[in-house]
Amino acid sequence: MLGKILKQFASPSALARAGVLSMNRRNRDFIMKYNLRRYYPMVDDKLRTKTLAEQFGVPVAPLIGAIRCQYEVKQFENMIRNRSGGFVIKPGHGSGGRGILVIRRHSGNSFEKNDGTLLDRVQIHRVITDILSGLYSLGGQVDYALLEECIDFSDVFRNYSYQGIPDVRVIVFRGYPVMAMIRLATKQSDGRANLHQGAVGIGLSLRNGVPRMAVQFNQPVSRHPDTGVPLRDLRVPFWKEHLELAARCADMIQLGYFGADIVLDRKRGPLLLELNARPGLAIQIANHAGLAARLERIEQLDPASHPTPEERVAFAREQFA
Amino acid sequence: MLRVFAPDRRIVLLVSALVLIALSILYFKVHVLKFTLLPSPETELWLLECRVKFETPGGPVRASISMPEEVPGYFLTGVSTTPGFRFDSEERDGRLIANWSGTADGGTHTILYQMRLIPDRHAGRIADPIEPVRKPVWSDGITAAAAEAFLKQLDPGGRAKPEVLIPRVLKELHNRNLPSVRTLLPENRQGAHFVRIAGKLLAMRGIPSRLVEGIYLVDGRRRQMLSAQLEAFYGNRIHRFDPLTGKLRTADGFLPLRNGDTSLLEIQGVRNPKFHISVLKTSVTAANLNQLRGSLVRHSWILDLSGFNLPLEEQNLFKQIAMLPLAILVIVIIRNLIGLQTMGTFMPVLISLAFLDTGLTAGIISFVLIISIGLLIRSCLTKLNLLMVPRISAVVILVILLMKIMSVIAYTFGFTHGQAVTYFPLIILAWTIERSSMIWEEDGPRVAVRQLLVSLLACLPCYLLMSNATLQCFFFSFPEMNLIVLALILLIGVYTGYRLTELKRFRPLVLPCSEKF
Ligand SMILES: Nc1ncnc2c1ncn2[C@@H]1O[C@H](COP(=O)(O)OP(=O)(O)O)[C@@H](O)[C@H]1O
């Protein structure tokens, strides 16, 4: 009985040998050490990230506008009146996909969500009002609503995702990409790309972006649970560009350790979706590899050894195949 | 290599300093102030109630009662419970002097002075030395001759040892058939006078002795008069004898209050003063006893910091929160060493605090009831699409109404624990309902229920620790132990090893993987 229970646990020393990064160590040795608190707003505030990215030439989904006060709510129609494509409304300080409204198409008073349901103007006003009241922001502080163009996600992922768009998560440490995965939304995750909600995570080889293994709820899977396509065949085009985009983010924000979420737009190529100062640890399971060893390898490097993002990406692809 | 603690000199220094400070204060309290370390929940405490009754025609009155600061086995503290007089107390020559003064109306008055005996093995061990023998002076030649004759009859050779001679003297001095006794004690008086005469006789044989007066510690003995005893010095020790029986006495509960000429009561401006001492046994918790010990030592900053000088009411308040750090430590362990997520960091602590008032079963039942009914109603609110602040406010009000209804229903059905619900922190309940309903919507009922269960489970160790009487006493008497709790929390704060749940979560990473593409 006891043996059976114990068998479900790994020994700490085995985990350490495998180079697995623990939550406590991530927080203390990496996030606290390399991410100064005062730089957090750069990533926690989506508008600031976006403006910074535009300054540094990092491609992002184009901004439509921001709504900050209740009396501006009705103006959202003016903002989107002359746009034919879809748009997205999201809380400026949101996280975990909460409060995000993706409108695929719209005409007049009819707005089509990406799952096909139709909303009217009043319902959209209410979503914005909710965002402004701080419903989706940390600690409930007042927030603003951000409007951006809908990303027209690339056909290459057509059958790999249920509703939401797949995004590539790259962990960047001191400017070097150290690990990557792609997250696929499922029915169970409600179209969201968060692993703990049931999205599929596929570890990607840093060298060429080829899948290493796939997990859902920490269990290995070989096919997409909703569409049934074999996951091993997935290929991420513009792999080098993905990594270089992530590495370039390190130059624009002063964080030493972060996760970059990148989506592939049909026309614009890889776009930065958002940055995360506290990226999760499940990426280790999707890659069947520990982060600690890779982070220690980077920590030993002379900071001046690879000054450009391209050099750092080349080094990482070489080191962390 | 398994690097579990980040070697940080500041932390090591800080933690050692905290532990060192805590242990020093503990050592000071246990070895110098004689605090009980591991308390049995109840200890006995003796109370002496001194009562001075007097009459006055009206006018200024002054009274003072002098008591020893320590007696064998006890330290003494006193409080006046007499309204209408100015009261102050001082320490002088090893005695506590309590002074009353004021102007009294004509009539009968009573001064009450309550003394507590705080047990201490070391108290009063060094007794005042007995003065060497002075040649006794008798009032006249006849008495001197009678004394000579008395001693000669008892001890013709003059070589009897003190331990033999003293009982014999005390006993024969009661024998009124002897003419010498009738001369020495013409009025057959007992008590102090008797002991003084016996002392004079012993002095003639070179045995130093003195009169002590005190009372007996017998529970419920009201209105005790002072009892006189004889103390003699021989064999390098002081021995006490009961003049009535002549027997050597040890450990009979006799409490010496004065010897020689010190007077217990001095009073001016009154008629007919009567002085009684009543003895009373009460029991106190060890924590209260430690508290009394604390009040004994005036002007000690360590005790000032420990809060023993605060008014009793405030001290009781601290008793409630004295254990909180321990519960917080539990939460830190659950989150950072075990790795379980609770709903709201300190919510389990606050809920278990409520359990302390409600009792565990009643508490859990009402908690589960409120949360589930609250969730049900909250799910109806979702459909109304309310803004956040009004919606949470609505939940708070609903929780209030729920509490009311539940206690009413419980009361009607005869459950005395009906009002248990009112102890719960309202806002915490409302937030718990709000958060769990959000999690319910976003991550599904399974996640929400699991987080609620984990939170409730986390309450259990918090509750068990905080409701433990022994721990309560301990932490109340030794609040410096919280420094050790703090040190532990700091240590966990630099723990970078794996959490228990991570050992399970990351187990696939140490197994060979066949599912690799
Ligand atoms: N511009 C967009 N176009 C289409 N979908 C989007 C867009 N922005 C966000 N999304 C969808 O919302 C999800 C979460 O967006 P993100 O910006 O990462 O917010 P969060 O910080 O809440 O995770 C994405 O995974 C994606 O499915």
Ligand SMILES: [Mg+2]
């Ligand atoms: Mg995201």
